[in-house]
Amino acid sequence: MQSQPDALQDIGRVLKQARLASALTQEQVADLAGISRPRYRDIETGSAAARASTLMNIARALGMEMMLIPQAMVPAVEALLRPHDDDDLPAFVSHAEDGDDG
Amino acid sequence: MQSQPDALQDIGRVLKQARLASALTQEQVADLAGISRPRYRDIETGSAAARASTLMNIARALGMEMMLIPQAMVPAVEALLRPHDDDDLPAFVSHAEDGDDG
DNA sequence: AGAATAAGATACTTATACGCATCATTGAAC
DNA sequence: GTTCAATGATGCGTATAAGTATCTTATTCT
Numbered sequence: 001m002q003s004q005p006d007a008l009q010d011i012g013r014v015l016k017q018a019r020l021a022s023a024l025t026q027e028q029v030a031d032l033a034g035i036s037r038p039r040y041r042d043i044e045t046g047s048a049a050a051r052a053s054t055l056m057n058i059a060r061a062l063g064m065e066m067m068l069i070p071q072a073m074v075p076a077v078e079a080l081l082r083p084h085d086d087d088d089l090p091a092f093v094s095h096a097e098d099g100d101d102g
Numbered sequence: 103m104q105s106q107p108d109a110l111q112d113i114g115r116v117l118k119q120a121r122l123a124s125a126l127t128q129e130q131v132a133d134l135a136g137i138s139r140p141r142y143r144d145i146e147t148g149s150a151a152a153r154a155s156t157l158m159n160i161a162r163a164l165g166m167e168m169m170l171i172p173q174a175m176v177p178a179v180e181a182l183l184r185p186h187d188d189d190d191l192p193a194f195v196s197h198a199e200d201g202d203d204g
Numbered sequence: 205a206g207a208a209t210a211a212g213a214t215a216c217t218t219a220t221a222c223g224c225a226t227c228a229t230t231g232a233a234c
Numbered sequence: 235g236t237t238c239a240a241t242g243a244t245g246c247g248t249a250t251a252a253g254t255a256t257c258t259t260a261t262t263c264t
Contacts, residue, residue, distance in 0.1 A: 007158055014170055025240060036223050041242070048221065051251080055154040056109060064170045067179065068116055074167050077179050081171070127210060141252050143212070150251065153221080 009046030011055070016044050018062040032061030111148030113157070118146050120164040134163030 019029050030040035034057055035050075042048035043058065050058065056066045069077050121131050132142035136159055137152075144150035145160065152160065158168045171179050 007155060011154065011170075018170075027240080035221095037241090038224085038243080039222050042221085045242080049153045049155040051151045051221070052113065052154050052157040053109060053151045054221080059170050060173075063173050065173055065176050067169050067171050067176070068113075068120075068161050068166045069169050069179075069183070071162075071165050071167055073183055074169070076182055077169065077171075080178055080182060081175055129210075137251095138253050139211085140213085140254085144251085147212085153251070156251080 006046075008043075008049050012044045012046035015058060015062065018064060019044070022062060024062075029058065029061050033058040108148075110145075110151050114146045114148035117160060117164060120166060121146070124164060126164075131160065131163050135159040 015029075019026070024032075026040050026044065027037045030037045033040065033054065035043075035054060039048070039050075040058070043050045043054075052066075059066050117131075121128070126134075128142050128146065129139045132139045135142065135156065137145075137156060141150070141152075142160070145152045145156075154168075161168050
């Protein structure tokens, strides 16, 4: 299991997909989110972890909201989003059971 | 509009509620999430912003998953979660239009 | 009253997210 | 082959997330 490193790339993938779907440049998203382009690039490529607040700002800039979903409800939420991802946005999930440790 | 400060407290409120619902101590959650107790406390009280990766770990420790939901789908997702928040978990949302800048 | 546990709070140090400036590479237009 | 736009990538300085240690307070149990 890939705890952080891959979860970051997972997030970055969603951000990039949403950005391209919105026809925005990295610079535009960075500006909307209130961060610099190099920083946004690092986040989108998964080479750096953004703060939760920064990720929220980026998500909003891309027309998304960050939510905490009970794991039991994740499948239902995914099902709700699936028939919708025509061309709009690809709400991601970070499905890593990663051995938190518990 | 209170951009970050309040969104943090919003998140913290959800974390605390989920933690109490799971009958876990701050130390247990911190340990599960791989951070120190003082740090978890700061996050839960909203006095500090965690990294996205840290928030994901905390969420998982509490039986939740972080998801990015298209804004258009947020109401539907909330509706899906509402009849469920009996005693389990209260999937939060950060509904702040906050004037990031855009 | 005293002991144990959970939580609030502080100080010091380290790791890193972020801004800013800069340069290289790619791809499209000329 | 030159110019412009978009992206990838560094280096330096600052802000802050996070670790560790310590102390206090509230609660519970004896």
